[in-house]
Amino acid sequence: MRILVQKFGGTSVASPELRERVLYHIKRGLAEGYHLVVVVSAMGRSGDPYATDTLLSLVKQYGNQISPREQDLLMSCGEIISATTLSSLLYRHEIENCVLTGGQAGIITNNHHTNAHIVTINSKRILRQLEKRKVVIVAGFQGQTVDGEITTLGRGGSDTTATALGVALHAECVDIFTDVEGIMTADPRIVEDAAPLEKVTYTEMCNLAFQGAKVIHPRAVEIAMQTNVPIRVRSTMSDHPGTLVTTMSEADRLIGEMRDGLITGITQMPNVTQVRVPAKQGQYDIQLKVFKAMAENDISVDFISVNPSGIAYTVYDDLADRAEEILRRLDLEPELNRNCAKVSTVGAGIAGVPGVMAKIVEALTEEDIQILQSADSHTTIWVLVRGSDMVKAVRALHHKFSLHRLNYS
Numbered sequence: 001m002r003i004l005v006q007k008f009g010g011t012s013v014a015s016p017e018l019r020e021r022v023l024y025h026i027k028r029g030l031a032e033g034y035h036l037v038v039v040v041s042a043m044g045r046s047g048d049p050y051a052t053d054t055l056l057s058l059v060k061q062y063g064n065q066i067s068p069r070e071q072d073l074l075m076s077c078g079e080i081i082s083a084t085t086l087s088s089l090l091y092r093h094e095i096e097n098c099v100l101t102g103g104q105a106g107i108i109t110n111n112h113h114t115n116a117h118i119v120t121i122n123s124k125r126i127l128r129q130l131e132k133r134k135v136v137i138v139a140g141f142q143g144q145t146v147d148g149e150i151t152t153l154g155r156g157g158s159d160t161t162a163t164a165l166g167v168a169l170h171a172e173c174v175d176i177f178t179d180v181e182g183i184m185t186a187d188p189r190i191v192e193d194a195a196p197l198e199k200v201t202y203t204e205m206c207n208l209a210f211q212g213a214k215v216i217h218p219r220a221v222e223i224a225m226q227t228n229v230p231i232r233v234r235s236t237m238s239d240h241p242g243t244l245v246t247t248m249s250e251a252d253r254l255i256g257e258m259r260d261g262l263i264t265g266i267t268q269m270p271n272v273t274q275v276r277v278p279a280k281q282g283q284y285d286i287q288l289k290v291f292k293a294m295a296e297n298d299i300s301v302d303f304i305s306v307n308p309s310g311i312a313y314t315v316y317d318d319l320a321d322r323a324e325e326i327l328r329r330l331d332l333e334p335e336l337n338r339n340c341a342k343v344s345t346v347g348a349g350i351a352g353v354p355g356v357m358a359k360i361v362e363a364l365t366e367e368d369i370q371i372l373q374s375a376d377s378h379t380t381i382w383v384l385v386r387g388s389d390m391v392k393a394v395r396a397l398h399h400k401f402s403l404h405r406l407n408y409s
Helices: 016-031 052-060 068-075 077-092 124-131 157-168 202-210 218-226 250-258 286-296 317-329 356-366 387-400
Strands: 003-008 035-040 097-100 107-109 118-121 135-139 142-144 150-152 173-178 199-201 231-235 243-246 265-278 302-307 310-316 335-346 373-376 380-386
Touching (some): 003 016, 003 157, 016 035, 016 077, 016 173, 035 077, 035 124, 035 157, 052 068, 052 077, 068 150, 077 097, 118 157, 124 135, 142 157, 157 173, 199 202, 202 243, 202 265, 265 317, 317 335, 380 387
Parallel strands (some): 003 035, 035 135, 107 142, 173 231
Antiparallel strands (some): 107 118, 142 150, 265 310, 265 335, 302 310, 335 380, 373 380
């Protein structure tokens, strides 16, 4: 059985005209001989009648007094409405189909309401429907516990539903349909000549997503990577093949290097504050005190740098005042650099290649951009800059690595 999983985001199912495009892609998948599993998000975005944020606003008028369990019951409604509406459209066009909630589709999660993780998937019910040549429409973003409690999967949950089902069903591919034609070398709102990417590796895509690219959730990519299920990020409004997310062979890596394609893309994450905590002479427990205090107060830290003279890390701007207060209660003297931005240079080909950091520094120096902090990993080099320099930094790095030349379209 050739199985294709198609996922349509909220903007793809927001209006009758857009749902006709969804119908087009479903018909095309069937014509190509696939058994189809279609995962849908809630319709539209905040302000639209059945969007998740709109549903949540119903309880905010009473002070948001609702337990996580009941909140999950409310939030799961949007995807069910979307799924049943699409089902009606398919029946109108004589396409046999079956709608399943996340729980009915066999998605079993832990009991962490509003941010549950998938524990296992029993795909028997889906497979029975596919054997009948029905299109199986699954409400994304949700599952259920072993006790039958409805849960939701947190941000990007419908992406996670789609790739998890793709893995469980041994699908040939998972198509993520959205409002863009794939992954770009940079945010096109910042870089006018940002180019669409034909292919990226799972690792590159995870890093791009973690560092600001919002086309697909990194947890979804990590799930697909476990069994090498390919993902295609595509536009609902076109036939463009989009970006293929998959493994990269050594031959691909060599071709990339010959093209000077060490770098895949540049991303940015604004609204972060750098926290520097200097250590006093002989104060060797400062790291433990600081990070334990942050953890106990549920403050997530990032971009960590530790050395004998002190530590530096970042928090989101809206947590900066709280972090400073906590540190001063510990009799520490933090120095805060607010309104910064984290700019990331991502590429599977950079590992072990000399000169990449030199080009980054050169690009930023030429634009008089100060690097406040830096770090690197196997596939990513991060720099922290002032928020006012973020756009200029992204454009400078995109130009320095000639990413505009990677246009495959």
